[in-house]
Amino acid sequence: MHPLDGNAMAGVMHDLFARDMTTMGYQCTGCGKTGAVAEMAVYASGPGTVARCRDCDTILLMLSERRGMYCLDAPGMTHAILPLA
Amino acid sequence: MTVETPRVTTIALAIRDWPGHRAGQHVDVRLTAPDGYQTERSYSIASAPEDADVSLTVERLDDGEVSPYLVDELRPGDEIELRGPVGGYFAWDNELGGPLFLVAGGSGLVPFRSMLRHHRASGSRVPVRLLCSARSLELLIYREELIKLAADDLVDVSVTLTREAPDDWRGYRGRIDPALLSTTGWSAKEEPLTYICGPTAFVETAAAGLVALGHDPGRIRTERFGGTGV
Numbered sequence: 284m285h286p287l288d289g290n291a292m293a294g295v296m297h298d299l300f301a302r303d304m305t306t307m308g309y310q311c312t313g314c315g316k317t318g319a320v321a322e323m324a325v326y327a328s329g330p331g332t333v334a335r336c337r338d339c340d341t342i343l344l345m346l347s348e349r350r351g352m353y354c355l356d357a358p359g360m361t362h363a364i365l366p367l368a
Numbered sequence: 369m370t371v372e373t374p375r376v377t378t379i380a381l382a383i384r385d386w387p388g389h390r391a392g393q394h395v396d397v398r399l400t401a402p403d404g405y406q407t408e409r410s411y412s413i414a415s416a417p418e419d420a421d422v423s424l425t426v427e428r429l430d431d432g433e434v435s436p437y438l439v440d441e442l443r444p445g446d447e448i449e450l451r452g453p454v455g456g457y458f459a460w461d462n463e464l465g466g467p468l469f470l471v472a473g474g475s476g477l478v479p480f481r482s483m484l485r486h487h488r489a490s491g492s493r494v495p496v497r498l499l500c501s502a503r504s505l506e507l508l509i510y511r512e513e514l515i516k517l518a519a520d521d522l523v524d525v526s527v528t529l530t531r532e533a534p535d536d537w538r539g540y541r542g543r544i545d546p547a548l549l550s551t552t553g554w555s556a557k558e559e560p561l562t563y564i565c566g567p568t569a570f571v572e573t574a575a576a577g578l579v580a581l582g583h584d585p586g587r588i589r590t591e592r593f594g595g596t597g598v
């Protein structure tokens with residue numbers, strides 16, 4: 284597998300949050316590391332998109348789309364999303 | 369449409385109400401089949417914010433769903449659906465400064481064409497070093513433009529060819545590694561701002577190489593196109 288990164292989710296996330304999310308920061312619940320949304324490891328080949336922590340593989344975000352409706356789940360983000368310093 | 373290599377075409381788009389973009393951003397192209405099936409892919413913007421047209425450069429993957437359509441079937445005058453410009457992380461403008469190190473594998477060169485054109489158009493004084501990796505000289509995109517860009521004292525262009533090289537080739541040969549990154553880039557103490565773009569495996573190798581050379585990961589920005597190496 285050759286995952287993409289959070290840049291690949293810029294378009295969908297812009298639709299959902301009405302702003303650029305790639306420069307936002309997150310903290311992983313698995314290992315506590317912080318990073319920019321653009322740095323997440325993104326797997327887009329399944330029925331939905333899964334974003335994992337680059338350091339420990341914890342699932343940070345899951346996104347699926349059905350008939351134009353998005354379903355977003357962020358199990359691995361403690362403070363959902365913080366502005367990056 | 370401009371043919372860059374046998375597999376790569378640059379497409380100029382006429383877009384109504386384009387809000388303008390930053391160098392390095394991309395758009396999402398959405399195709400809809402007659403039966404309503406939709407699919408979407410991202411493409412970096414190849415033109416500078418200062419250019420008159422917005423253009424994309426697409427490499428055809430033979431077994432791909434979207435790229436063969438864009439490279440082989442799209443005709444002047446056809447309409448496509450776009451979302452964007454998006455992605456503020458992998459963007460560069462003069463205010464972000466440098467020195468700049470741009471590392472491209474294959475079509476990973478696309479966003480850097482936008483950045484280098486913006487560099488010139490904005491009269492930037494930021495010194496830039498660009499390292500491109502291509503399978504062969506024939507497969508290196510934007511060849512002529514790279515030669516022109518390299519004429520600028522502030523812009524240094526290095527090319528490495530990984531599969532075949534002409535007999536009189538004076539550039540580098542072989543895949544990217546820490547030795548090549550250190551000869552063609554900046555030293556860690558010059559604290560460059562680095563952008564790496566291309567196939568996923570290429571980006572991982574280049575980023576790991578720079579971190580091993582002591583570069584601050586916080587000044588390395590990456591964008592992965594998927595797929596394997598160059």
Ligand SMILES: Cc1cc2nc3c(=O)[nH]c(=O)nc-3n(C[C@H](O)[C@H](O)[C@H](O)COP(=O)(O)OP(=O)(O)OC[C@H]3O[C@@H](n4cnc5c(N)ncnc54)[C@H](O)[C@@H]3O)c2cc1C
Binds near residue numbers: 394
């Ligand atoms: C932010 C971003 C910017 C991008 N910018 C550009 C760009 O400027 N120009 C450009 O040509 N592409 C770019 N890409 C890649 C592009 O989005 C598509 O992935 C690519 O065109 C393949 O789509 P496809 O539908 O033809 O192939 P698919 O049907 O998606 O895939 C066909 C086969 O090729 C493999 N594959 C998928 N992607 C790649 C790849 N990049 N290299 C090698 N093998 C691959 C797949 O695993 C699969 O086996 C970008 C990707 C991202 C995330």
Ligand SMILES: [Zn+2]
Binds near residue numbers: 312313315316337339
């Ligand atoms: Zn983690």
